[in-house]
Amino acid sequence: MSFQFHKIRRLPPYLFAEVNAMKAAARKEGRDIIDFGMGNPDSPTPQHIVDKLTETVRDGRTHRYSSSKGIPGLRRAIAAYYDRRFGVTLDANEEVVVTLGSKEGLANLAQAITSPGDIVLAPNPSYPIHAFGFVIAGASLWNISVTPDKSFFAELERAVRHAVPPPTALLLSYPANPTALTATLDFYKDVVAFCKRHGIFIVSDLAYSEIYFDGAPPPSILEVPGARDIAVEFGSLSKTYSMPGWRVGYGVGNRELVGALTRVKSYLDYGAFTPIQVAATAALNGPQDCVDQARSLYRERRNVMCEAFAQSGWIVPPPPATMFAWAPIPPQFQELGSLGFAKLLLEQADVAVSPGVGFGERGEGYVRMALVENRHRIRQAARGVKQFLGRVRDAGDAKDMAAEQEARQAEAAE
Numbered sequence: 001m002s003f004q005f006h007k008i009r010r011l012p013p014y015l016f017a018e019v020n021a022m023k024a025a026a027r028k029e030g031r032d033i034i035d036f037g038m039g040n041p042d043s044p045t046p047q048h049i050v051d052k053l054t055e056t057v058r059d060g061r062t063h064r065y066s067s068s069k070g071i072p073g074l075r076r077a078i079a080a081y082y083d084r085r086f087g088v089t090l091d092a093n094e095e096v097v098v099t100l101g102s103k104e105g106l107a108n109l110a111q112a113i114t115s116p117g118d119i120v121l122a123p124n125p126s127y128p129i130h131a132f133g134f135v136i137a138g139a140s141l142w143n144i145s146v147t148p149d150k151s152f153f154a155e156l157e158r159a160v161r162h163a164v165p166p167p168t169a170l171l172l173s174y175p176a177n178p179t180a181l182t183a184t185l186d187f188y189k190d191v192v193a194f195c196k197r198h199g200i201f202i203v204s205d206l207a208y209s210e211i212y213f214d215g216a217p218p219p220s221i222l223e224v225p226g227a228r229d230i231a232v233e234f235g236s237l238s239k240t241y242s243m244p245g246w247r248v249g250y251g252v253g254n255r256e257l258v259g260a261l262t263r264v265k266s267y268l269d270y271g272a273f274t275p276i277q278v279a280a281t282a283a284l285n286g287p288q289d290c291v292d293q294a295r296s297l298y299r300e301r302r303n304v305m306c307e308a309f310a311q312s313g314w315i316v317p318p319p320p321a322t323m324f325a326w327a328p329i330p331p332q333f334q335e336l337g338s339l340g341f342a343k344l345l346l347e348q349a350d351v352a353v354s355p356g357v358g359f360g361e362r363g364e365g366y367v368r369m370a371l372v373e374n375r376h377r378i379r380q381a382a383r384g385v386k387q388f389l390g391r392v393r394d395a396g397d398a399k400d401m402a403a404e405q406e407a408r409q410a411e412a413a414e
Contacts, residue, residue, distance in 0.1 A: 010135050016358050019342050023352050034381040036369035037352040039177070039323055043242040043297065046290040052282035056275035066271035069262050070098025070250070074277045077284040078235075078250045085209070086220040094255050095228070097262045100272055102207050102234040102249035105261060107133035108268065109203065109232065109251065112260035114139045118168040121159055121200070125356060125363030127177040130205065134169070142167060143360065146176055148183040153190065160198050170195055173205035175218055178359050178368040179326045180319030182212070185219040192224045192231065201257065202231040207249075210240040210291050212321040213299045222253055232257040239323060240291055241283045248272055248280040298323050301371040301378060308382035313389045316369070325369045326356075332392055335399065338367055348391070349384035 019037065026033050044050075056062050069075070075098060079090040090096055099105030106129050114120070116138035122131040123146035131141050142163055144155040159167055172191070174183035195202050204221045212218055221227050232253040238244040251261055271277070302318055305325060309316045316327040333341040338355035345367075346352050354370075356363030373381070 007136055007138075011132060016354060018339065019346060019352060019355065022343060022346050026346065026350070031350055033346070033350050033352055034373055034377050034384070035352045036371075036373065036381070037354050038372070039239075039370040040372055041239060041242045041244055041294075041323070042372045042374075043294065045242050045246070046283070048286055049241060049243070049279050049283045053275050053279035056278040062274040062278070064274075066274040066277060068265040068269050068271045070096070070271060071274060071277045071281075074098055074281045074284075075250075077281045078252065081284050082220070082222070082252060085217075086223050088220060088222045090252055091255075095252055095258055097251045097258050097265070098271065098277065099234070099249040099251055099261075099265070100269065101238065101247040102205060102236040102251075103129050104247070105234050105249055105251045106130065106203070106205065107136070108264050109257065109261045110134040110137040110139070112264040113169070113201065113257065117165065119159075119163045119165060121156065121167050121170040123171060123173065123176070124361065125178060125359035125366075126171070126173060127205070128359065130171045130173060131360070134171075139168070143362070146179055146181060146362075148174065148181065148187045153194065156194055166198065167200050169201040169203055171203050171205075172221065173207070175208040175212060175321035177208070177322060178324055178354070178356065178363065178366075180322045180324055182215070182218055182321050185223055188219065188221045188224050188227070192221065192227045195230055196226070200230070201254075202227070204231060204233040206233050207236045208239060208322045209235060211295060211298055211323055213295070213302060213318075214320040218321060228254050230254060232261075237280055237283055240294065242290075242294060243280070243283070246272075246276050246280070248276060298371050301373075301375065304375045304378050305369065305371065305382075308379050309385060312382040312386035314385055323371045325371070326366055327369060328366055329356075330389065334365060338364055342367055345385070345388065349381070349388040351381045351384055 023033055075092040075096040078096050079092040082088045082090050110133040114134055114137035118139045119142050120134045120139045121144050122141045124143035126146060135141060142159050144159060145151045174181060206220060209218055220233060221231050222233055232251055234249060234251050236249040251258055306316050306318045314330055316325050319325050329338060329341045338357045342353050342355040353367040356366030356368060
């Protein structure tokens with residue numbers, strides 16, 4: 001018996017699946033795959049955070065259900081972080097909610113505020129949950145530029161003029177995943193003014209607020225006067241404190257939007273395990289030298305990657321922020337597309353990357369590389385890439401090599 005589920009049918013094929021399957025098969029063969037595919041921090045969580053978790057978990061009273069909104073101490077710590085980092089004063093009771101990572105918060109906010117047929121303005125390329133959380137909730141997407149310049153506002157104007165019904169919400173994420181683009185406070189001011197004129201909510205993802213390398217620290221949209229009238233912002237401890245598996249994030253800002261998310265969450269979860277929330281409080285309130293160390297580590301890896309890959313013959317532009325490099329695929333591989341190139345790179349150089357088209361059709365022609373391997377491994381990957389590129393003289397060679405790979409895979413499948 002075959003079932004057809006409407007919401008599932010609206011989701012496109014998971015384009016990272018082919019590369020993930022190839023990685024698994026290669027490792028099963030004993031090959032050493034250097035994996036830049038997933039933004040999964042490889043550094044351990046700082047010891048003082050782990051110590052607070054183990055101290056708290058010994059108290060059996062913390063083993064009961066927690067609060068889906070987040071324990072008061074953690075909500076106060078999040079508000080204190082916004083005060084010292086951005087100069088933004090938040091009401092910890094009404095303008096802060098703890099989430100099971102920012103991804104869960106974004107998805108459940110979409111469920112809370114979206115009706116079937118609503119139109120949401122989503123940058124393309126973007127992190128998949130930004131767009132597809134709203135698709136799952138029943139919305140239709142209107143893709144706009146991710147570049148924070150005049151083209152961005154031109155596309156906003158076009159959407160407002162032609163979208164039926166008018167757009168409900170605008171998604172933003174700077175520093176951006178996957179492109180690593182950053183935005184200025186002046187850009188946010190213009191966005192807030194535009195959205196206020198047109199009655200559009202703003203949903204901002206600031207997951208990489210502390211992973212920046214060049215220029216001033218990334219601003220929060222909530223620094224704009226009046227932004228809280230229409231905006232909610234999400235953050236996460238995953239990258240800042242190397243806590244991806246802990247699943248601690250938050251949503252802050254507009255009371256109605258935060259309240260809507262809090263109400264939906266009250267039906268769906270009892271919050272993160274209380275000792276995890278206590279440890280997250282210790283992360284935000286405790287010494288912040290670990291944040292500086294994480295930033296320095298990613299900056300060092302960025303510099304090594306860009307230098308080593310340039311020497312290999314592949315120019316990787318240095319990202320100004322995030323833990324990702326967004327690299328155009330070499331010219332001789334353009335006809336293969338980002339997925340074809342990623343598969344060939346894995347097969348020929350034992351290097352795994354994420355195809356850009358997996359982040360939206362405007363990501364075609366690029367791959368994303370996460371800075372999650374150490375310097376030695378990055379240089380090892382660059383040597384493999386250099387050897388691979390040395391075997392490919394032009395687009396014809398690339399197509400022949402790809403055809404041979406497809407034939408081998410087909411034969412193995414039989």
